[in-house]
Amino acid sequence: xxxxTFVTHxxxxxxxxxxxxxxxxxxxxxxxxxxVRYDLEKIKDLIxxxxxxxxxxxxxxxxxxxxxxxxxxxxxxxxxxxxxISLENVAKKLKQKSDLLVKDExxxxxxxxxxxxxxxxxxxxxxxxxDHLAIPTNGNAGAAMAAYAAKAGxxxxxxxxxxxxxxxxxxxxRLGAEIFKVNGLINDCGKIVFxxxxxxxxxxxxxxxxxxxxxxxxxxxxxxxxxxNWELPDVIFYPTxxxxxxxxxWKAFSExxxxxxxGEKLPRMVAVQAEGCAPIVNAWREGEETADxxxxxxxxxxxxxxxxxxxxFLIIRAVNESDGFAITxxxxxxxxxxxxxxxxxxxxxxxxxxxxxxxxxxxxxxxxISSNDRAVLFNCASGLxxxxxxxxxxxxxxxxINYSIF
Ligand SMILES: *Cc1c(COP(=O)(O)O)cnc(C)c1O
Numbered sequence: 001x002x003x004x005t006f007v008t009h010x011x012x013x014x015x016x017x018x019x020x021x022x023x024x025x026x027x028x029x030x031x032x033x034x035x036v037r038y039d040l041e042k043i044k045d046l047i048x049x050x051x052x053x054x055x056x057x058x059x060x061x062x063x064x065x066x067x068x069x070x071x072x073x074x075x076x077x078x079x080x081x082x083x084x085i086s087l088e089n090v091a092k093k094l095k096q097k098s099d100l101l102v103k104d105e106x107x108x109x110x111x112x113x114x115x116x117x118x119x120x121x122x123x124x125x126x127x128x129x130x131d132h133l134a135i136p137t138n139g140n141a142g143a144a145m146a147a148y149a150a151k152a153g154x155x156x157x158x159x160x161x162x163x164x165x166x167x168x169x170x171x172x173x174r175l176g177a178e179i180f181k182v183n184g185l186i187n188d189c190g191k192i193v194f195x196x197x198x199x200x201x202x203x204x205x206x207x208x209x210x211x212x213x214x215x216x217x218x219x220x221x222x223x224x225x226x227x228x229n230w231e232l233p234d235v236i237f238y239p240t241x242x243x244x245x246x247x248x249x250w251k252a253f254s255e256x257x258x259x260x261x262x263g264e265k266l267p268r269m270v271a272v273q274a275e276g277c278a279p280i281v282n283a284w285r286e287g288e289e290t291a292d293x294x295x296x297x298x299x300x301x302x303x304x305x306x307x308x309x310x311x312x313f314l315i316i317r318a319v320n321e322s323d324g325f326a327i328t329x330x331x332x333x334x335x336x337x338x339x340x341x342x343x344x345x346x347x348x349x350x351x352x353x354x355x356x357x358x359x360x361x362x363x364x365x366x367x368x369i370s371s372n373d374r375a376v377l378f379n380c381a382s383g384l385x386x387x388x389x390x391x392x393x394x395x396x397x398x399x400x401i402n403y404s405i406f
Contacts, residue, residue, distance in 0.1 A: 006038045007068045010211055013314055021068075024128050027209055033311050034211040035251065036068050040258045049261060052226065059108070060116050060219035066255060067120060067215055073127040075119065075151050077109035084227050084376070087357075089344040094361055098374040101233070102357075103224060104347065106382030110171070112303075112350075113220065113380045114144035117244055120216030121205055122148035131155060134202040136189030138241070138302040139168030140381055145205060146175035157202060159189035165302060167385055185297055187308050207242030208311040214251070217244045221252030224376065225262055232267050234373035235324070237359050239352035239380060240271040240280055241306035243315035250318035267376070268324040268369075271315055272359040274299030275330045277307060280315050284326035289313050300331045301351040303380060325368060329358035337361070338383070350386055353379030 010019040012028035013035050019025055021036075028034050047065050055062040059079025064071065084101045091100040105113035122145060125133055132155040135145050142158040149156040156177035160169065161184060172179045182189050190206050197204055208214060225232055232253065238246045246269055256262045273281045276298040283291035294307040309315065319326055329337075331351075338354035341347055349357070356377040363369045395401060 004070050005068055006043050006065060008037050008039050010034045011037055024130065025211055026204060033208040033314065036211055036215055038066060040255060044259050060216065060223065063219050063222045066222065068212060069120060069123040070127055073123050075123045075126060075148050077147060077151060079109060079115065079119065080107055081223055082107050085347060087341065087345050090341060094364060095371055096364065097371045100375050102347065102353065102377045102379050104379045106350065106379060110143040110147045111382035111385055112140035112144065113245065114140040116219050117213030117216040118144035118148050121210060121212040122152055122154065124212040125154060125203060126152045130203045132202040133205050134193045134196060135205040136186050136193050138186050138305060139164045140303055142172045142177065142179065143168055143175065146172045146177035150176045159192050161185050161189065165386055185305065185307055207244055214244050214248045217248035218252040220245055221249030225256055230262050232262060232265065233376045235268045235270060235369050235375045237270045237272055237356035237375065237377045239301065239304045239355050239378060240273055240315060241304040242309045243311050246271060247311055247314045247318055250322065266322055269318050269322040270324050270359065270363065271319050271326040272355050273328050274301050274304055274355060275328045277305050278328045279307060280309065280312060281326040281328050283312065284316050284319060289316060301334055301355050303352045304355065327359050327363060329355050329362065333358040348383030349379045350381040350383045352381065353377065
């Protein structure tokens with residue numbers, strides 16, 4: 001197989017121990033996530049920002065020089081560069097002086113940013129000739145994996161909590177995956193996937209338990225940098241579940257710095273969690289390096305209902321290295337934020353995306369950030385993938401219509 005990537009090796013995120021590329025890897029020997037390393041000097045010599053400008057590759061695949069997938073193995077479902085939308089009406093109401101931007105990831109295949117991670121992970125599975133993938137999911141990851149696996153002709157088994165939004169379950173099933181509702185949370189589903197590895201022989205695609213989803217999620221940081229003309233914002237609010245996106249963006253910024261494409265200044269990374277499931281926020285506040293399992297996790301923001309994260313120490317490390325912070329919002333604040341944005345901006349955020357606006361608002365009023373900070377929020381999925389409140393009002397066309405009500 002022709003190796004046309006810049007990958008040099010993989011590295012344990014805890015011990016730094018080196019692992020060879022071109023082999024199938026899960027976690028490191030220490031049970032920690034593996035990070036992919038590239039020959040950045042060589043990329044620096046061969047690839048320029050001008051080269052990138054001319055790229056005609058779809059969406060996040062335009063950064064394939066910083067990805068591990070060999071070109072013939074790329075699975076594409078029509079990825080797009082997602083828009084950065086200015087929430088100017090909201091900014092005005094909140095007395096925000098600088099930009100308030102939301103990166104709207106709902107336009108990706110299967111309508112969530114899980115397409116980035118799973119697009120790369122499933123392409124790598126194809127590269128390695130893996131024929132059966134399994135994943136625990138709160139909905140969006142399962143859908144993205146099912147879609148890319150369908151295109152690649154790879155068998156796909158999905159486990160989700162039994163209260164996962166029905167639309168996700170039906171979507172995953174239509175995309176050809178076998179899906180099972182489990183009477184538990186995502187970590188219970190993860191246990192089933194883990195224990196089935198030897199018994200069934202499937203490959204475990206759980207968050208950060210294989211090295212490539214994070215590489216896909218990293219492209220959010222690359223894309224953001226390019227869209228902002230290589231001037232990163234002052235602060236990024238990220239709805240944090242397993243934390244792949246936050247860790248991935250932090251990795252992307254470090255790679256961009258080594259390429260000399262961005263300057264010294266990096267954004268403060270803010271991990272946003274729900275009050276009903278905030279293991280990372282708790283650990284960060286206590287000054288811990290790792291987080292304890294959160295019991296009885298509960299929030300309407302399904303994507304961040306993650307009671308335990310294998311990359312907890314990497315999330316906390318990125319938050320601290322960036323001089324950021326971790327913050328919670330209530331479900332009530334999430335709903336209010338969602339309705340506020342949809343009515344004033346015409347953008348229907350998902351609950352996780354709305355959580356970042358609620359967190360922005362709280363951070364501004366508590367003085368954790370300044371109104372002169374240019375802020376970027378992440379809307380990670382289409383708001384249409386979630387149950388919405390009933391809005392029925394009917395008219396009987398056979399009766400005289402009372403026009404005074406409109
Ligand atoms: C998965 C998911 C998240 C959390 O992303 P991580 O990078 O795993 O922390 C947030 N929002 C939505 C909509 C998701 O699907």
